[in-house]
Amino acid sequence: MIVCPPTEVANASDDVPPHRHKWIFTQRSWPGWLVIIGAICVAHVLSPNGVLGNLTYILMTNGSAAIAWIGVSRQPPQRRFAWGCIAAGVTFSAVGD
Numbered sequence: 775m776i777v778c779p780p781t782e783v784a785n786a787s788d789d790v791p792p793h794r795h796k797w798i799f800t801q802r803s804w805p806g807w808l809v810i811i812g813a814i815c816v817a818h819v820l821s822p823n824g825v826l827g828n829l830t831y832i833l834m835t836n837g838s839a840a841i842a843w844i845g846v847s848r849q850p851p852q853r854r855f856a857w858g859c860i861a862a863g864v865t866f867s868a869v870g871d
Contacts, residue, residue: 811834811837814830814833814834815830815834817830818830818831818834831871832868832871835864835867835868835871836868838864838868839861839864839865839867839868842857842860842861842864842865843861843865845857845861846858846861
């Protein structure tokens, strides 16, 4: 079977489902999230061992898994499988830690 690439490019906004997580990640809220994540990273660099180091590491790995699944939910159904595999890998890594 020969599969040909599409001849016309669809508008990116045509295939994006409505966001269920708008209240968490909006264009206006990303600088706040950047500051929070940056603060956690700085805390981990300053104290990589002990309770604070373990807490910041777990926060970042579990937070990455949560954000990956939010990203999967924002994809159209035909693109979710690959992104779901990546999110599952990040989740398994977080659970393993």
